[in-house]
Amino acid sequence: MNTTIWPAPTATRPLDATVEIPGSKSLSNRYLILAALGTQPVRLTGLLRSRDTELMMGALRALGVRCDVDEQVDTTVTVTPPAEGRFHGNTKVFCGLAGTVMRFVPGFAMLADGPVDFDGDEQAYARPMKPVLDGLEQLGATIEYHGEEGRLPFTITPPASAGECTSPSVVNIDSSGSSQFISGLLLVGARVPGGLELHHVGEKTPSLPHIRMTVADLRAAGVDATADEQSHVWRVQPGTVQLPGSVTVEPDLSNAAPFLGAALIAGGTVRVPNWPETTTQPGGLLPGYLERMGAKVSFPVENGTRYCEVGGDGHINGLGDFDLTAAGEIAPSLAAILVFADAPTSMIGIGHLRGHETNRLEALVNEITRVGGKAHELADGIAIEPVPAGELHGAEMETYADHRMATFAAMLGLRIEGVTVRNVETTRKTLPDFVGMWTGMLG
Structure with missing residues (x-):
């Protein structure tokens, strides 16, 4: 078993970073x-x-x-x-x-x-x-x-x-x-x-x-x-399957969530280039979710490249009942942000996360509680309650061999000193150089 312990860096100043995200x-x-x-x-x-x-x-x-x-x-x-x-x-x-x-x-x-x-x-x-x-x-x-x-x-x-x-x-x-x-x-x-x-x-x-x-x-x-x-029926006709001779893969918009979400936790601005105007990726819903939490979101175009730019001032809105059925894979990143929110949030529609790389709902509750936060499982999701900033404290975070739990822990470390992450290498599942990208974002 990999027992590498990585000290998650704390943000010491507002962010100002451009982060290139690998393919979806x-x-x-x-x-x-x-x-x-x-x-x-x-x-x-x-x-x-x-x-x-x-x-x-x-x-x-x-x-x-x-x-x-x-x-x-x-x-x-x-x-x-x-x-x-x-x-x-x-x-x-x-x-x-x-x-x-x-x-x-x-x-x-x-x-x-x-x-x-x-x-x-x-x-x-x-x-x-x-x-x-x-x-x-x-x-x-x-x-x-x-x-x-x-x-x-x-x-x-x-x-x-x-x-x-x-x-x-x-x-x-x-x-x-x-x-x-x-x-x-x-x-x-x-x-x-x-x-x-x-x-x-x-x-x-x-x-x-x-x-x-x-x-x-x-x-x-x-x-x-x-x-x-409406009827939950899909039909595929028989025939030849053939993609065009050349296909370009979009950036992974769900993997952008920890980086763009960092702008809300640490304050400042984070930009992701090559953001598509339209997409079938559930991560395409991310900018709207961040906006509801208090972020300023824009999509500037520079030299033909379209960016998603997210800015925050450190204040985060709680969302009450928040239906995340359409994009459950970004729930861990959103949960990390909501630990610091000003009001409770119940993320619902994500009961199926119990069958992912790990039981993500149980894992999120365990790790939020580990750093002094308050959270509990719901039948179909997770509830997160705010606590005074002084009650949150560093801890050694488990990742459960789950890449999204590792990035979740890194996000908490932006504002909580003393967070360490066990087996951060599990991020190689989708982000081969997560540690380098994360430290690069922090400058």
Whole structure:
């Protein structure tokens, strides 16, 4: 176990920084998947190079896909699908702790020429998988579990014959625990004989923006994909999957949250370049959330580059009831800001965070309490109450092998002296040089 202890720096003056954010993990791994499903090579530029994307490329290589990294620019990767679109079976896929790998890649086993074994980090054994695997069983796959049912590790054996079908295969799953269950099935839907009609039978759908991202990316790859969100039904017509020959990945807007949020905690201004005018990323909602907390937000354009610029004076508004259903992945960053707010906030609509890299709701309560703050879990979220500044104190913060808990702890350290972070290296999952970026922001 990694026991590195990192002293989180405290801000000694208002910030004035420009921070370049690497490519979106969500988009990077979706583009890798769609490129592998095509018939022609695709050149991806601005690809995030982190543990999660390395795991994705490793998984695809195990299935017979070529992922060639440019020798000059390591964020440029050319993906070449296997001949005749048939993936290699009798192979092993290692998922690490990457949700997009463990939930998106199993669909490829439907298209393989033999069984595929899936395994991951020990902590990944606690992450739910059953809805996507139930969906694959409904499509004819055989699942053999080597541990607890519905979780890693397991083996997927594809149907004996794809056969011919003129009508779509209808699949019913409960995706309440993660939008990735729906995305994982939609991504391979065009390769299902007759196409796919996916029904979500749960009460709520977490992170709809991520599903919308998947649908938009499918359409960009020439796939006829439609969504009836009112009825919780998605349809993918059968056909060829092919991204354009060259695709550029947007910055990861959710990974911008700790840096832009730092402007509220420490005061001053933080700018992130290459902010898109429109985006399918849930992190695109971040500027509006920060504005509600009291930030001044603008989008200046300089020399053709569009920035998101966030300014703060150290005062933070509590938000009362705050529905974060659409963007739960930025909850840890927002929670760090709200520890210093002037009024209580109940972040709701994020019960599914209990099934992420760790139980994020429990982890957030533990760590807020550890530094003298007040927080408690709700059935569908977390409540944070203000405390006098003098009651907050330094502590050694746990990260639970969760990159967003590490950045959460760093944010608290901006205003609380003596915060140290255990295993800050877990940020390599999506931000390979987080420590360098963070200290650089502080000057």
